[in-house]
Amino acid sequence: MGKHDTKFKLKIVRQLLAGPDGARRLAQRHGIAYSVVYRWANSYREHGEAGLSVVPVRYDRAFRLKVLRHMWRKGLSYTQTAAVFGIAGLSTISRWERAYHAGDGGALAPRPGPRAPMAKPKKPPFTPSSGPDEARPQKDLIRELEYLRAENAYLKKLDALIQSKKEAASKKRG
Secondary structure, three states, X not given: OOOOOXXXXXXXXXXXXXXXXXXXXXHHHHOOOHHHHHHHHHHHHHHHHHXXXXXXXXXXXXXXXXXXXXXXXXXXXHHHHHHHHOOOOHHHHHHHHHHHHOOOHHHHOOOOOOOOOOOOOOOOOOOOOOOOHHHOOHHHHHHHHHHHHHHHHHHHHHHHHHHHHHHHHHHHHO
């Protein structure tokens, strides 16, 4: 999902088209890059409100070639081409063009779907074993010592945080 919702984009585009402020001033006021404002405006002019909503799409090889050929034939920039075809990322088109010129025939083919995240090996929770320490292996004793040290450090930090909050509250009152 994009960083900004469609309502926000529409508000910015309407301010740009109706008001005296330019894209740079609007972008500064809202904390976004002015090139993003231009892209939204181009997309709005080309496709209306639908051009401002981002829908993840997979493009096949034929579509990618069609986009590149249209861009070259009309002499369009990446921004203009993205607006015409409703492509959200400008870097997408430049990546397709680089792959085409590199002669990598398979580079224009769609990438495989998203990968599943790698499973992290789960560390079993620490459970202290009962029994005399002399009978326990050294590895278990070291692991318990590390656990107790971490627990102790956590509790000390928690206590320090509580104390600092109490001091700050007493300073506000007094």
